[in-house]
Amino acid sequence: MASKVALISGANKGIGKEAARQLGKQGFKVYLGSRDLTRGEAAAKELQAEGVEAEAIQLDVTKQSSVDKAIAEIAAKHAALDVLVNNAGILKDRAIGIEESDIADVEATMQTNFYGPLRLLKAATPLLEKSKSAKVVNVSSTLGSLAKASDPASPFAEFRYVGYNCSKAALNMLTILSAGSLAAKGIKVNSVCPGYVATDINQNQGYRTVEQGAQIIVKMATSGDDGPSGGYHDDAGSIPW
Numbered sequence: 001m002a003s004k005v006a007l008i009s010g011a012n013k014g015i016g017k018e019a020a021r022q023l024g025k026q027g028f029k030v031y032l033g034s035r036d037l038t039r040g041e042a043a044a045k046e047l048q049a050e051g052v053e054a055e056a057i058q059l060d061v062t063k064q065s066s067v068d069k070a071i072a073e074i075a076a077k078h079a080a081l082d083v084l085v086n087n088a089g090i091l092k093d094r095a096i097g098i099e100e101s102d103i104a105d106v107e108a109t110m111q112t113n114f115y116g117p118l119r120l121l122k123a124a125t126p127l128l129e130k131s132k133s134a135k136v137v138n139v140s141s142t143l144g145s146l147a148k149a150s151d152p153a154s155p156f157a158e159f160r161y162v163g164y165n166c167s168k169a170a171l172n173m174l175t176i177l178s179a180g181s182l183a184a185k186g187i188k189v190n191s192v193c194p195g196y197v198a199t200d201i202n203q204n205q206g207y208r209t210v211e212q213g214a215q216i217i218v219k220m221a222t223s224g225d226d227g228p229s230g231g232y233h234d235d236a237g238s239i240p241w
């Protein structure tokens with residue numbers, strides 16, 4: 001039986017499923033958070049066939065009752081949660097720019113990409129605290145970087161998705177605030193960007209593979225006691241806030 005436990009939101013497909021696979025292969029028991037349990041169970045079955053100790057768990061990060069139930073289920077079976085990956089995310093912006101933005105889409109995006117991780121982190125903190133070296137990885141995006149968005153020379157500056165970019169910038173602030181307040185409880189919190197990865201979120205337009213995208217998540221999830229907290233990372237190093 002695995003000695004360490006990880007929960008990954010949005011793990012029925014894409015980067016989340018691959019992060020679960022890689023953590024599972026490093027000996028974690030992985031809970032695959034999935035808003036549709038059937039899809040989560042199919043993903044868990046796939047990973048189990050590769051020798052991973054994987055289990056699907058119903059988890060819609062926009063629903064407090066779903067979040068509370070998932071954490072209670074894990075708490076009933078394990079003394080501690082070692083890794084939480086806030087991976088679930090959506091991109092609903094259909095156009096670039098404030099004039100074209102749709103308030104309902106922006107609100108929905110904030111619900112999933114910002115309130116979701118906040119909700120899950122708050123619910124999971126008592127169980128994370130019980131781990132000897134808990135790690136929280138917030139899957140952000142370089143599109144959430146204020147420094148990049150405000151630099152006309154940056155290639156990221158032209159992608160002005162109001163809902164998505166604001167949600168990831170808010171998630172980054174959550175990383176900074178929670179890394180500060182949870183340090184005393186031994187919990188490290190980092191934001192990461194997986195790079196432009198071919199998944200459903202971008203109609204598979206990304207040029208990186210899920211294997212590549214998941215690596216920075218796994219690196220932060222398995223960093224040692226001397227590892228960073230309160231940072232914003234990609235494969236190349238630190239991303240400017």
Ligand SMILES: NC(=O)c1ccc[n+]([C@@H]2O[C@H](COP(=O)([O-])OP(=O)(O)OC[C@H]3O[C@@H](n4cnc5c(N)ncnc54)[C@H](OP(=O)(O)O)[C@@H]3O)[C@@H](O)[C@H]2O)c1
Nearest residue numbers: 010012014015060061087088089141195196197199200201
């Ligand atoms: N792909 C990229 O180029 C890229 C770049 C930078 C950052 N990211 C970030 O990486 C993360 C993973 O994205 P991906 O590329 O793997 O996209 P994806 O294949 O579309 O996967 C997104 C996952 O999030 C889940 N999800 C959406 N809303 C949810 C909710 N309310 N509750 C729980 N789960 C929910 C989806 O579940 P369903 O199957 O039920 O929809 C799916 O499992 C996201 O946070 C994204 O912003 C991706």
